[in-house]
Amino acid sequence: MATDAATSQTFTRHPHPAPLAVDARNAVLADPGFGRAFTDHMVEIDYTEGRGWHDARIVPYGPIPLDPAAAVLHYAQEIFEGLKAYRLADGGIALFRPEANAARFNASARRLAMPELPEDLFVEAVRQQVLVDQDWFPTVEGGSLYLRPFMFASEAFLGVRPSKQYKFLVIASPAGNYFKSGAPAVSIWVSDFTRAAQGGTGAAKCGGNYAASLVPTAEAFERGHDQVLFLDAAEHKWVEELGGMNLFFVFDDGSVLTPELTGTILPGITRASLLELAAEEGLTVREGRYSLDQWKADAASGKLLETFACGTAAVVTPVGRVADRAGEFTIGTGGPGQLTQKLRQRLVAIQRGEAADAHGWVRRIA
Ligand code: PLP
Ligand code: COI
Secondary structure, three states: OOOOOOOOOOOEEOOOOOOOOHHHHHHHHHOOOOOOOOOOEEEEEEEEOOOEEEEEEEEEOOOOOOOOOEHHHHHOOEEEOOEEEEEOOOOOEEEEOHHHHHHHHHHHHHHOOOOOOOHHHHHHHHHHHHHHOHHHOOOOOOOEEEEEEEEEEOOEOOOOOOOOEEEEEEEEEEEOOOOOOOOOOEEEEEOOOOOOOOOOOOOOOEHHHHHHOHHHHHHHHHOOOOEEEEEOOOOOOEEEEEOOOEEEEEEOOOEEEEEOOOOOOOOOHHHHHHHHHHHHOOOEEEEEOOEHHHHHHHHHHOOEEEEEEEEOOOEEEEEEEEEEOOEEEEOOOOOOOHHHHHHHHHHHHHHOOOOOOOOOOEEEOO
């Protein structure tokens, strides 16, 4: 869908009349968890067909009036992104590869028949959101400010067609560890359910994909695991991704493998970054297919040394245990592997401005 918006928008600022008291905020910032608390403001931009994007504004965080017939409530025309802002050692603030999120947002928009948002407007909206709520950076070790840009169909009608009105918002949430367990490595349940099939919406970051993952995820939790893993829809054989993370495998011959992007998995920005960092570590990097059976066999023979999950929320998280209906297997020692830790440290150091940013990934905004 063509975008007829002017890129240059002035953000009108409506400050929050009663922001959270400092004591209450500090308590949140010392132990934020993930996605539990939200900052004082949000960015809002409207889209109307024929007019494009308009009325960019920063408003108090709060409920959004919505017509009961709004298309998003019926046909789930909704997409989102996830990225983080980091407080740097010198007090500055940086975003990590926000242009990549902007590009993926527009790829999702095209798949869901939604209007694209100019990439520089996306990045500017995120920047404005961080700057207005920069008192909300967690004080806990490893904390960051998680940004959630999203867009939904707001036109009121019941016919099945693309909406002619949309809202784009950015909200922010102080973030600590994604996994509650705090275990050194996570445990994964291989689901019988399917997340995405060829030709579907698996490569788009749309809410519907996550709605479909809730029952499989609940099953994983009930069985005592931390995350769900999906296999391919056609053969139920090839490893695809987790509910909210991509996967990497580390072998004893100095190679790493991650499932290739076939259109059914989300093209993770952390995944893309780690592919480059792993190659720089001198590893042979492969994107390809990996079957659950081969994974089991390689874990048993010792050929597979490590497995880790990666994503904005999860950063780089070691996988220690994998289970399906047939049984369970352990990876390596069941704890964090050496390369997993090394790659995590390298990535985090770049994101936090503690290591040179040779790739131009870090966008300093303050
Ligand atoms: N796969 C899924 C299904 C996700 O939700 C995410 C998180 O955004 C990822 C992979 C990792 O993507 P990224 O590294 O861009 O956060
Ligand atoms: C992210 O890593 O940003 C995600 O979206 C994963 C999950 C919270 C859905």
